[in-house]
Amino acid sequence: MDRIGDKRGWKEFPVVTEPYSEQVNIATEADIVTARQIGRNMARQLGFGTIMQSRIATTISELARNIYLYADSGTIFIEQVERDSRVGLRITAADTGPGIADIRKAMEDGYSTSGGLGAGLPGVKRMMDDFFLESVPGKGTRVIVVKWRNEAGGGDPG
Amino acid sequence: MDRIGDKRGWKEFPVVTEPYSEQVNIATEADIVTARQIGRNMARQLGFGTIMQSRIATTISELARNIYLYADSGTIFIEQVERDSRVGLRITAADTGPGIADIRKAMEDGYSTSGGLGAGLPGVKRMMDDFFLESVPGKGTRVIVVKWRNEAGGGDPG
Amino acid sequence: MTDYDLEEQYARLLRDYREGKGEAQLYGAQQLGKQLLARNVSPEELADLHGRALERLGPVPEFVRESFQILTEIMIEYGNAYRSIHSWRSRHQQLESEIAVASAMQQALLPQRLPSCPGVDVGLVSVPAKQMSGDYYDFVCHDSHRFSLAIADITGKGIPAAMCMSMLKYAIDGLGEMELGPADILRHLNNVVERNLDPSMFVTMVYGRYDAAVHRFCYATAGHEPGFLYRRAEDRFYDLEGRGAALGIAPGSTYEEREVALEPGDCLILLTDGVTERKVGRAYFQREELVSYLQGEVGAPAQEMANRLYRRLLLLSQFELPDDYTMIILRRT
Amino acid sequence: MTDYDLEEQYARLLRDYREGKGEAQLYGAQQLGKQLLARNVSPEELADLHGRALERLGPVPEFVRESFQILTEIMIEYGNAYRSIHSWRSRHQQLESEIAVASAMQQALLPQRLPSCPGVDVGLVSVPAKQMSGDYYDFVCHDSHRFSLAIADITGKGIPAAMCMSMLKYAIDGLGEMELGPADILRHLNNVVERNLDPSMFVTMVYGRYDAAVHRFCYATAGHEPGFLYRRAEDRFYDLEGRGAALGIAPGSTYEEREVALEPGDCLILLTDGVTERKVGRAYFQREELVSYLQGEVGAPAQEMANRLYRRLLLLSQFELPDDYTMIILRRT
Ligand SMILES: [Mn+2]
Ligand SMILES: [Mn+2]
Ligand SMILES: [Mn+2]
Ligand SMILES: [Mn+2]
Numbered sequence: 001m002d003r004i005g006d007k008r009g010w011k012e013f014p015v016v017t018e019p020y021s022e023q024v025n026i027a028t029e030a031d032i033v034t035a036r037q038i039g040r041n042m043a044r045q046l047g048f049g050t051i052m053q054s055r056i057a058t059t060i061s062e063l064a065r066n067i068y069l070y071a072d073s074g075t076i077f078i079e080q081v082e083r084d085s086r087v088g089l090r091i092t093a094a095d096t097g098p099g100i101a102d103i104r105k106a107m108e109d110g111y112s113t114s115g116g117l118g119a120g121l122p123g124v125k126r127m128m129d130d131f132f133l134e135s136v137p138g139k140g141t142r143v144i145v146v147k148w149r150n151e152a153g154g155g156d157p158g
Numbered sequence: 159m160d161r162i163g164d165k166r167g168w169k170e171f172p173v174v175t176e177p178y179s180e181q182v183n184i185a186t187e188a189d190i191v192t193a194r195q196i197g198r199n200m201a202r203q204l205g206f207g208t209i210m211q212s213r214i215a216t217t218i219s220e221l222a223r224n225i226y227l228y229a230d231s232g233t234i235f236i237e238q239v240e241r242d243s244r245v246g247l248r249i250t251a252a253d254t255g256p257g258i259a260d261i262r263k264a265m266e267d268g269y270s271t272s273g274g275l276g277a278g279l280p281g282v283k284r285m286m287d288d289f290f291l292e293s294v295p296g297k298g299t300r301v302i303v304v305k306w307r308n309e310a311g312g313g314d315p316g
Numbered sequence: 317m318t319d320y321d322l323e324e325q326y327a328r329l330l331r332d333y334r335e336g337k338g339e340a341q342l343y344g345a346q347q348l349g350k351q352l353l354a355r356n357v358s359p360e361e362l363a364d365l366h367g368r369a370l371e372r373l374g375p376v377p378e379f380v381r382e383s384f385q386i387l388t389e390i391m392i393e394y395g396n397a398y399r400s401i402h403s404w405r406s407r408h409q410q411l412e413s414e415i416a417v418a419s420a421m422q423q424a425l426l427p428q429r430l431p432s433c434p435g436v437d438v439g440l441v442s443v444p445a446k447q448m449s450g451d452y453y454d455f456v457c458h459d460s461h462r463f464s465l466a467i468a469d470i471t472g473k474g475i476p477a478a479m480c481m482s483m484l485k486y487a488i489d490g491l492g493e494m495e496l497g498p499a500d501i502l503r504h505l506n507n508v509v510e511r512n513l514d515p516s517m518f519v520t521m522v523y524g525r526y527d528a529a530v531h532r533f534c535y536a537t538a539g540h541e542p543g544f545l546y547r548r549a550e551d552r553f554y555d556l557e558g559r560g561a562a563l564g565i566a567p568g569s570t571y572e573e574r575e576v577a578l579e580p581g582d583c584l585i586l587l588t589d590g591v592t593e594r595k596v597g598r599a600y601f602q603r604e605e606l607v608s609y610l611q612g613e614v615g616a617p618a619q620e621m622a623n624r625l626y627r628r629l630l631l632l633s634q635f636e637l638p639d640d641y642t643m644i645i646l647r648r649t
Numbered sequence: 650m651t652d653y654d655l656e657e658q659y660a661r662l663l664r665d666y667r668e669g670k671g672e673a674q675l676y677g678a679q680q681l682g683k684q685l686l687a688r689n690v691s692p693e694e695l696a697d698l699h700g701r702a703l704e705r706l707g708p709v710p711e712f713v714r715e716s717f718q719i720l721t722e723i724m725i726e727y728g729n730a731y732r733s734i735h736s737w738r739s740r741h742q743q744l745e746s747e748i749a750v751a752s753a754m755q756q757a758l759l760p761q762r763l764p765s766c767p768g769v770d771v772g773l774v775s776v777p778a779k780q781m782s783g784d785y786y787d788f789v790c791h792d793s794h795r796f797s798l799a800i801a802d803i804t805g806k807g808i809p810a811a812m813c814m815s816m817l818k819y820a821i822d823g824l825g826e827m828e829l830g831p832a833d834i835l836r837h838l839n840n841v842v843e844r845n846l847d848p849s850m851f852v853t854m855v856y857g858r859y860d861a862a863v864h865r866f867c868y869a870t871a872g873h874e875p876g877f878l879y880r881r882a883e884d885r886f887y888d889l890e891g892r893g894a895a896l897g898i899a900p901g902s903t904y905e906e907r908e909v910a911l912e913p914g915d916c917l918i919l920l921t922d923g924v925t926e927r928k929v930g931r932a933y934f935q936r937e938e939l940v941s942y943l944q945g946e947v948g949a950p951a952q953e954m955a956n957r958l959y960r961r962l963l964l965l966s967q968f969e970l971p972d973d974y975t976m977i978i979l980r981r982t
Contacts, residue, residue, distance in 0.1 A: 029343075037339035051697055051721060057339070058725045061346055109405075109733045122736065123729035187676075195672035209364055209388060215672070216392045219679055267400045267738075280403065281396035330716050337715070345719045349726030359692055359727050366720050370713060379706050380713055382670070383663050386678045387699050393682030394692050397734060398727070404737035411744050417809040421847060475808060476750040479815050486819035486841075508819075514754060 020045075020080035024064075027073065032064040035076045042078055043089055046149055055127045056089060056147060062124050063093035063143055071097025071140070081146060088129070088148040099137040107133070178203075178238035182222075184253075185231065190222040193234045200236055201247055204307055213285045214247060214305060220282050221251035221301055229255025229298070239304060246287070246306040257295040265291075322357075326365055327372040334373070359398055360391035412447075415475070419447045422478050425485045427455045430619075431463035433528035436578075439618030439645040441626045443637065450477025451588045451640035452484055452521075458495070461528040467644055468521035468563075469540065469588040477640075480513060498523040498536035499571040502560065506538065506571075509564035518564035522586055531578045531648050536571040538563050541589045544607070546614055548581030553607050556584065578648040583614060583621075586646075590639035594629065601632070618645040655690075659698055660705040667706070692731055693724035745780075748808070752780045755811050758818045760788045763952075764796035766861035769911075772951030772978040774959045776970065783810025784921045784973035785817055785854075791828070794861040800977055801854035801896075802873065802921040810973075813846060831856040831869040832904040835893065839871065839904075842897035851897035855919055864911045864981050869904040871896050874922045877940070879947055881914030886940050889917065911981040916947060916954075919979075923972035927962065934965070951978040 020042065024035040039060040043053040060076060067074035074095025081090045100106045109122045121143070125131040128145040135141040178200065182193040197218040201211040218234060225232035232253025239248045258264045267280045279301070283289040286303040293299040329348065333341035352362060367384030370376050430438045442453055452468040468484060470477040487508040491501060501523050509519055522543065524535030537558025545554045560571040578584065594601045609628060613621045622645050630637065662681065666674035685695060700717030703709050763771045775786055785801040801817060803810040820841040824834060834856050842852055855876065857868030870891025878887045893904040911917065927934045942961060946954045955978050963970065 030340075033338075033340045033343050036343055040339065040342075050718075051693055054342075054693065054718075054722055054725055057342065058346055058722070061343060109736055122733065126729070126732045126736075127725075188673075191671075191673045191676050194676055198672065198675075208385075209360055212360065212389055212392055212675075215675065216389075216679055219676060267403050280400065284396070284399045284403075330712070330719055333719055334712050334715055342718065342722050345722035346726060349723035352723065353726055353730060359724075362720075362723065362727070363696075366716065370716055373712050373716070374710060376713065377707060377710065379663070379667050380703060380709065382667055383699065383703060383706075385675065386663055386666055387695075389675050389678035390682035390685065390695065391692075393679060393686055394695070394727075394731070397686060398730060401730060401734050401737065404734060404741055408737055408741040408744070411741070411748070411808075414808040415744070417805075417847075418812050421809055421812050421850075424847065425845060472750075475744075475747040476754055479751050479754050479812060482812055482815050483819055486816055512758065514757065517754075 021077070022079070023075055023077045025073065025075050026064045026067040029068065032061060032068060035060050035064050035078070039078050039089070039091065042080065043147075046080060046087060046089055048089070048147070048149060052147065056091070059124050059127055059145060059147075060091055062120065063091065063145075066141075066143075067093060067095045067097070071095035074140075086148050088146045090144065090146045091128075093143045094140065095142075096140040099139055099141055100133075100135040101137055179235065180237070181233055181235045183231065183233050184222045184225040187226065190219060190226060193218050193222050193236070197236050197247070197249065200238065201305075204238060204245060204247055206247070206305070206307060210305065214249070217282050217285055217303060217305075218249055220278065221249065221303075224299075225251060225253045225255070229253035232298075244306050246304045248302065248304045249286075250300065250302045252298065252300045254298040257297055257299055258291075258293040259295055323365060323368055323372070326369040330369055330373055358391075358395040360388050360395045363387045363391045415447050418475070418478065419444075422448055422481065425482060426453065429455075431455050431457050431465075431526075433457075433461050433463060433526070435531065435649055436526060436528045437618040437647040437649050439620070439622035439647070440643070441622040442640075442642040443626070444473075444640050445590065445637045446474050448474055448478035449640050450474065450481065451590065451642040452481045452519075453642055453644060454485070454488060458525075462525065463528075464498075464523070464525045465586075465644060466521060466523045467540070467586045467588065467642060468519050469590070469640070469642075470519050471517045473640060476517070480509075480517060480519065483508070483512060484519065497573060498525060498534060499573045502536050502538050502563065502571040503569065506561075506563045506565075506569045507567065510567050513564050515564075518562045520562045520588075522558065524586075526646060532575055533578065533584060533646070534573055534575045536560060536573050538569075538571060539565070541587060541592065543584060543586040544610065545576055546583035546585065546610070548579060548583075553610060556586070578646070580648055581615075582648050583618070584646040585610060586644040588640060588642040590637070590641040591629065591643055593639055594633040594636075618647040621645055621647075656698060656701050656705070660702040663702055663706055691724075691728040693721050693728045696720045696724045748780050751808070751811065755781055755814065758815055759786065762788075764788045764790050764798075764859075766790075766794050766796060766859070768864065768982055769859060769861050770951040770980040770982050772953070772955035772980070773976070774955040775973075775975040776959065777806075777973050778923065778970045779807050781807055781811035782973050783807065783814060784923065784975040785814045785852075786975055786977060787818070787821060791858075795858065796861075797831075797856070797858045798919075798977060799854060799856045800873070800919045800921065800975060801852050802923070802973070802975075803852050804850045806973060809850070813842075813850060813852065816841070816845060817852065830906060831858060831867060832906045835869050835871050835896065835904040836902065839894075839896045839898075839902045840900065843900045846897050848897075851895040853895045853921075855891065857919075859979060865908055866911065866917060866979070867906055867908045869893060869906050871902075871904060872898070874920060874925065876917060876919040877943065878909055879916035879918065879943070881912060881916075886943060889919070911979070913981055914948075915981050916951070917979040918943060919977040921973060921975040923970070923974040924962065924976055926972055927966040927969075951980040954978055954980075 022038050024031055024038065026032060026035065036057040040053050040057045043056040048056065064076050074093060074097065077092040079090045081088050106121055124145060129148045130146040132144040180196050182189055182196065184190060184193065194215040198211050198215045201214045206214065222234050232251060232255065235250040237248045239246050264279055282303060287306045288304040290302040329341060329344055363384060367381065430440060442451055450470040450473045452466065452470065454466040456464045458464065466488065470480045487505055491504060496504065502521065520540035521538045522535055522540045524533055526533050535558065538560045539562030542558065543556035545556050547554065558574055561569040592601060592603055592606055609625060613624050616624065622643050625643065626641065662674060662677055696717060700714065763773060773786065775784055783803040783806045785799065785803065787799040789797045791797065799821065803813045820838055824837060829837065835854065853873035854871045855868055855873045857866050859866050868891065871893045872895030875891065876889035878889050880887065891907055894902040925934060925936055925939055942958060946957050949957065955976050958976065959974065
């Protein structure tokens with residue numbers, strides 16, 4: 001098993017506020033669109049600005065496409081979370097696919113050969129605030145990202 | 159003296175076709191605008207597409223701003239050129255400024271501290287086809303670039 | 317795909333979105349973005365493409381049309397940034413490929429086999445934090461029952477530390493035939509390092525010789541992280557003490573030799589500070605905690621013990637390895 | 650500047666352009682582009698900004714307004730590319746700073762002074778093609794009138810070659826006290842290189858000893874670019890011949906020693922292939938052409954001659970240095 005993430009341990013991950021939790025099984029491209037739509041709507045309800053709504057939809061897209069392309073089956077979970085009185089949106093992608101052999105490599109820019117420059121996990125990591133990845137070769141992969149809503153209601157401008 | 163350029167020697171640089179040659183002394187920002195305008199018009203007359211017209215104007219801007227900011231006086235020459243039955247636009251920036259101490263450094267991305275990521279000579283080099291730079295510390299700098307018109311009338315799409 | 321086709325595809329996407337305003341079209345837009353990037357369409361060309369595609373959808377007011385001139389102009393600066401990616405990437409990859417070669421050279425300098433002497437079981441794990449290691453270790457077999465070992469940590473990591481490591485290797489190799497004792501070897505190496513290295517760099521080292529005929533380990537220490545001695549009879553860990561300045565600190569430093577005798581089941585654990593220096597959550601790992609981990613694995617064959625400890629410690633710090641990690645275990649069987 | 654101010658500034662620029670359609674506004678747009686980049690405004694934010702600014706100029710048709718949703722979505726992919734620049738840049742700069750340290754370490758391994766013996770004048774120019782050199786040279790003074798010198802070229806350039814260079818340095822240092830002859834030194838170094846280096850790498854070298862009491866230069870060659878002997882009496886250049894396999898090619902290679910005597914005004918020019926291998930325009934430089942350059946500078950003090958040759962050759966290849974460049978000149982005065 002191999003993991004990459006921020007210094008916080010797993011247990012410190014934010015608490016889910018139950019009512020706002022959705023999940024989509026990813027089997028077709030239509031499921032990707034559904035997951036994006038749900039994510040975008042939840043982001044809007046939480047008060048994220050339009051660009052951040054689009055970034056969240058893009059993030060969901062990337063994670064869901066990885067499931068669609070590389071795993072037999074997998075699920076996207078989208079949840080509202082809170083920590084230290086801040087509100088955020090958490091996206092979890094969990095699959096039972098082949099896993100990622102070399103996580104350090106997968107997190108390097110330019111590793112993904114498929115989609116050119118903007119593709120893959122490094123781009124997702126840069127758009128989100130928290131990033132956690134766990135993968136067991138032969139068993140599956142789990143990616144968890146969180147975007148926190150800042151006071152102005154948008155995201156960072158970077 | 160220090161030079162950087164493509165493998166072609168100076169003498170192989172393209173021949174100027176006299177009628178289409180303009181020059182602008184650069185002393186104020188208004189002169190930069192004038193040089194851009196002349197360059198854009200000549201580019202249009204030569205049949206370059208709108209994006210390439212803008213890239214040519216941007217190139218002139220960069221070269222002229224270097225004169226405006228760092229040299230006492232200098233001139234931008236804009237000329238139509240031909241070589242091997244191809245037509246191009248040549249821009250020459252010549253100044254009597256302090257010169258560039260380390261040309262290799264100046265041609266590296268991220269060297270220019272002023273204008274952030276997109277700034278400076280490496281960007282110009284990438285937008286143009288030919289690039290030649292010559293600088294004598296204490297005496298001045300000369301930059302010559304050429305953009306060749308391709309058959310379709312535009313530039314490369316890169 | 318021609319420019320015309322691209323414009324048509326783009327206009328169709330806009331039209332579909334207008335009619336359905338659906339997430340499907342936004343998903344299509346993202347995929348188109350990937351395609352455009354893969355085709356090296358620059359940001360300024362994209363802005364221009366957008367303006368042209370709009371014309372196919374309906375009457376575009378003049379002020380909107382003109383505004384794309386401005387957007388394109390601004391986007392050229394973004395295009396310059398975008399075009400610089402290729403240059404950064406290729407420069408970086410050039411260096412990375414050099415480092416891969418240098419790293420293979422470095423691996424070739426390290427001993428390929430562990431010593432095998434009767435009655436003593438040796439284990440080793442050495443993992444660099446980056447591609448090139450600034451930790452060093454060596455084993456030299458003198459005869460059927462005696463071998464020497466070195467474990468060292470060079471200040472810093474990466475390329476400079478690796479260059480220094482290759483120096484250490486040849487300096488030690490040069491001493492090979494002289495059969496000096498550990499203290500003399502450190503004294504000699506101190507002079508080499510002191511003479512050839514920048515004053516800001518230094519090396520910590522333990523150099524020792526094991527005699528499997530009598531199971532005695534004679535060693536000297538140059539400012540190195542203390543190892544551990546495990547006494548089976550008491551089931552207890554002791555620090556493997558030693559005094560002496562790190563190599564390269566001062567000319568003419570001298571070193572003292574110490575000796576320990578191993579009883580059956582006793583272990584010696586030598587390590588670099590990359591083993592102990594790790595963050596666990598927000599706190600630093602303590603040497604005492606390491607002992608509890610050692611305790612958990614002691615008794616296994618030396619190599620297995622070393623492997624297990626490495627895995628457990630790596631998990632503890634969430635797979636981050638901030639410093640080169642080296643551990644050597646000697647276990648009297 | 651707040652987002653609101655930015656939107657207003659942008660809208661003003663669009664309005665001014667609409668009224669004047671001037672190059673001045675396009676120039677303003679370019680400068681704004683630089684500002685936005687400096688403020689880390691991403692391409693998707695720029696697309697969005699453009700859409701919002703349009704609303705201030707006049708009635709924006711619904712299909713135009715909606716189209717910015719699509720443009721923003723596409724631009725997010727461009728934004729991902731844009732954001733990766735920082736990461737490429739910082740990774741690259743991290744490596745560059747390591748290389749700067751390693752390069753300084755390497756400089757410290759090279760002799761800081763040239764030998765000064767009565768009646769012989771020594772000049773040297775050594776310039777790496779990249780930050781780290783794969784050319785090597787050394788001078789060792791034995792007594793008031795005898796010194797040894799080495800000039801070597803390691804296959805390749807950059808970091809791996811530099812690692813190998815530090816190995817050579819310590820291997821030669823280790824031989825220091827033995828006072829071996831040039832052929833024995835090469836034989837010994839061949840074994841070190843052969844044992845420790847990847848089979849794909851090798852080293853070419855000339856090792857020689859100059860005795861200023863009799864002005865004789867005794868040397869041996871390991872696959873190295875031949876040097877030149879200038880005979881003042883005839884005003885002619887001869888190749889400084891020598892045979893022997895490059896170091897690291899085969900174990901057990903032996904080398905032969907040759908000797909030349911220098912008369913007053915005679916010169917020895919030793920070099921690496923970085924001196925000769927250069928492109929001039931589209932053609933390669935010939936060794937015969939180098940002789941004509943040497944001819945032009947012979948007679949000057951050794952260091953001046955070396956400096957002038959370096960400058961002239963560099964100008965010839967338009968300041969490109971595709972390989973490490975090293976030249977040593979010995980001139981009997
Ligand atoms: Mn270290
Ligand atoms: Mn360390
Ligand atoms: Mn070389
Ligand atoms: Mn060479």
